[in-house]
Amino acid sequence: MNLQKKFEALAQYRFYGIPAENFELSGCEQFMYLLRAGLNPDSRVLDIGCGVLRAGYWLIHFLNPGRYCGIEPHQERLALGMYKILEPEILQCKCPRFDGNANFDTSVFNERFDFFLAYSIWTHAPKKQIQVMLDNFVRDTRPGAAFLLTYQPANWRYPDYQGDSWVGTSHESETAGTIAHSFRWIKEQCRERGLRIRRLPRDRAQGHRWLELRKFP
Numbered sequence: 001m002n003l004q005k006k007f008e009a010l011a012q013y014r015f016y017g018i019p020a021e022n023f024e025l026s027g028c029e030q031f032m033y034l035l036r037a038g039l040n041p042d043s044r045v046l047d048i049g050c051g052v053l054r055a056g057y058w059l060i061h062f063l064n065p066g067r068y069c070g071i072e073p074h075q076e077r078l079a080l081g082m083y084k085i086l087e088p089e090i091l092q093c094k095c096p097r098f099d100g101n102a103n104f105d106t107s108v109f110n111e112r113f114d115f116f117l118a119y120s121i122w123t124h125a126p127k128k129q130i131q132v133m134l135d136n137f138v139r140d141t142r143p144g145a146a147f148l149l150t151y152q153p154a155n156w157r158y159p160d161y162q163g164d165s166w167v168g169t170s171h172e173s174e175t176a177g178t179i180a181h182s183f184r185w186i187k188e189q190c191r192e193r194g195l196r197i198r199r200l201p202r203d204r205a206q207g208h209r210w211l212e213l214r215k216f217p
């Protein structure tokens with residue numbers, strides 16, 4: 001059974017935080033954004049809110065053993081990814097590492113990463129959590145590292161979110177929702193931390209808008 005069919009069957013009676021439609025394409029596209037940003041098999045990657053390993057599946061296959069790390073506080077989603085989506089022999093030989101902390105604490109792996117990936121995370125995270133991710137990106141990555149993420153830009157239809165809590169399903173909530181952040185605010189946060197920012201084209205699978213933030217080499 002291919003990956004798309006496998007996830008559709010698993011998600012038939014249960015919502016795992018992402019749509020079943022385009023599951024395979026979306027994961028593959030996330031992997032391709034990282035490839036275009038310079039990913040190679042020896043890169044060290046941190047997937048923030050890795051969920052059921054939609055992107056992790058491809059990244060774990062591609063990367064050398066021990067190079068993929070994922071943070072996911074929703075234990076059931078992570079377990080589905082590890083034991084139902086990923087093949088057992090790949091889990092065993094690629095040795096991905098996972099952590100369930102909900103504080104975006106990227107230091108738990110004791111690693112300096114080349115890439116952070118946050119797909120469909122800033123579309124749910126409040127500004128204070130985004131600031132934590134940015135501070136941790138500066139602290140726990142190597143020179144020249146890239147942070148690839150998707151977000152919803154604020155505009156007249158989507159107001160700039162000023163709340164303090166995660167909006168959307170998670171380990172603590174069953175209520176769906178998304179939020180927007182002003183591009184100007186994000187740019188300012190990057191400037192304060194000495195990060196370059198680049199807008200990338202939308203993906204095909206979900207139509208998400210991408211940003212690439214980069215540390216100077």
Ligand SMILES: C[S@@+](CC[C@H](N)C(=O)[O-])C[C@H]1O[C@@H](n2cnc3c(N)ncnc32)[C@H](O)[C@@H]1O
Pocket residue numbers: 017018048049050051052053054055071072073074077101102103104118119120121166169170171
């Ligand atoms: C919309 S899903 C995206 C999952 C994954 N990035 C993907 O593309 O399939 C958002 C994920 O963030 C997770 N999440 C919620 N709160 C989090 C937190 N505090 N830290 C890390 N991940 C969190 C959710 O459990 C969910 O799996």
